[in-house]
Amino acid sequence: MSTNAYAFDSSFPRHSTTSDMASSDTPGGGDLFFSDPFPFLFFNPTDVAAVHQIPNETASSCSLDPFSSSFFSFSPPSTHLENLSLYQQHLETEFGNFSGLDDGFKVVKSEELQTGGDYSNGNQNFVPQNNASENVHKSIQRSYSSSCFDGKPGFLLQPHHDTLIDSSNFHGQAMNSPENSQVRRVCSTGDLQNMESSTQTNQREGSFLEEANFKVGRYSAEERKEKISKYRAKRSQRNFNKTIKYACRKTLADNRPRIRGRFARNDETGENSKGSCSTRNEEEDEFWFEGMHEEQEQMMTWRMMSGGGEYMNSYGSDPLHQHQFQYRSF
DNA sequence: AAAACTCCGCTGACCACATTATCAG
DNA sequence: TTCTGATAATGTGGTCAGCGGAGTT
Numbered sequence: 155m156s157t158n159a160y161a162f163d164s165s166f167p168r169h170s171t172t173s174d175m176a177s178s179d180t181p182g183g184g185d186l187f188f189s190d191p192f193p194f195l196f197f198n199p200t201d202v203a204a205v206h207q208i209p210n211e212t213a214s215s216c217s218l219d220p221f222s223s224s225f226f227s228f229s230p231p232s233t234h235l236e237n238l239s240l241y242q243q244h245l246e247t248e249f250g251n252f253s254g255l256d257d258g259f260k261v262v263k264s265e266e267l268q269t270g271g272d273y274s275n276g277n278q279n280f281v282p283q284n285n286a287s288e289n290v291h292k293s294i295q296r297s298y299s300s301s302c303f304d305g306k307p308g309f310l311l312q313p314h315h316d317t318l319i320d321s322s323n324f325h326g327q328a329m330n331s332p333e334n335s336q337v338r339r340v341c342s343t344g345d346l347q348n349m350e351s352s353t354q355t356n357q358r359e360g361s362f363l364e365e366a367n368f369k370v371g372r373y374s375a376e377e378r379k380e381k382i383s384k385y386r387a388k389r390s391q392r393n394f395n396k397t398i399k400y401a402c403r404k405t406l407a408d409n410r411p412r413i414r415g416r417f418a419r420n421d422e423t424g425e426n427s428k429g430s431c432s433t434r435n436e437e438e439d440e441f442w443f444e445g446m447h448e449e450q451e452q453m454m455t456w457r458m459m460s461g462g463g464e465y466m467n468s469y470g471s472d473p474l475h476q477h478q479f480q481y482r483s484f
Numbered sequence: 485a486a487a488a489c490t491c492c493g494c495t496g497a498c499c500a501c502a503t504t505a506t507c508a509g
Numbered sequence: 510t511t512c513t514g515a516t517a518a519t520g521t522g523g524t525c526a527g528c529g530g531a532g533t534t
Contacts, residue, residue: 415524
């Protein structure tokens with residue numbers, strides 16, 4: 155089975171700080187999906203083509219991939235730009251080089267990940283299996299798994315339909331809630347009917363966008379194009395020349411356990427992982443999925459299959475973390 | 485027109501600790 | 510001058526609080 159999903163390889167050097175990536179580089183400056191003024195901008199063929207300067211057909215065939223969409227849309231905030239980069243690399247890998255980002259992220263094709271579920275035809279029968287999970291989570295940059303996921307084993311394994319915004323539902327709802335002004339998880343709940351037709355919806359989206367008044371989120375095609383070009387201009391000015399004086403320090407920092415983005419004591423890590431799961435070291439990562447109780451797996455599976463919009467909320471008793479995973483229903 | 489409010493983009497502080505730099509003996 | 514040990518300073522990245530400008534009411 156070929157999923158074309160991508161994961162991160164933490165061993166591959168990055169060249170930008172988080173603020174570089176998350177704030178300055180995403181279109182609009184914020185988190186692509188959390189406070190992005192044009193959510194899901196890059197997940198329709200037209201926009202992919204616009205951003206990457208490739209033919210629509212090419213972008214179209216890329217953006218239809220269900221699993222990659224799922225993966226990207228559920229990435230934690232600071233990874234969105236990385237996702238964007240990865241997406242570009244995805245395109246490059248599949249269709250050869252074209253001008254675009256030079257972030258230099260190593261891409262791990264998850265064809266190699268051997269995901270065990272059946273989600274052909276875009277159905278929602280995908281059931282996470284351990285071998286797939288292992289490979290996937292090993293590929294995730296560690297910090298993501300620590301402070302962002304908080305032991306959310308289903309993170310990578312959510313149904314792909316979540317990436318797709320049903321504009322009629324989404325419009326005017328997602329972005330204007332005050333309680334979500336800082337962090338917005340802009341996801342469709344993906345009720346079953348919508349899930350069924352998500353792929354087709356995605357296919358149609360490209361052509362719809364050509365219509366002048368079609369809107370995705372708050373922006374018309376016209377506005378989106380404008381913002382994309384603005385973003386591209388800004389992106390071209392990005393500074394990737396941040397020099398790492400000491401590679402060893404970088405390696406250490408990369409591998410250092412974190413709690414909410416801050417470096418944490420090594421001994422703290424073990425304690426916290428038992429409680430809040432806010433950090434996770436290498437060994438713990440190994441058991442991230444494996445250690446999940448069968449019960450939890452079943453519940454997760456059920457929630458995914460039912461397109462449940464609430465399962466993200468079941469994680470993280472820590473209120474400080476909860477808002478990061480607020481899952482919006484439309 | 486002014487005030488109050490909300491939203492958005494962005495910046496920088498914070499953290500632990502291995503490595504590096506500096507200094508005294 | 511060179512070596513050794515002790516101490517101080519540095520640098521690394523993800524997250525989030527909060528600021529200020531822009532837009533809205």
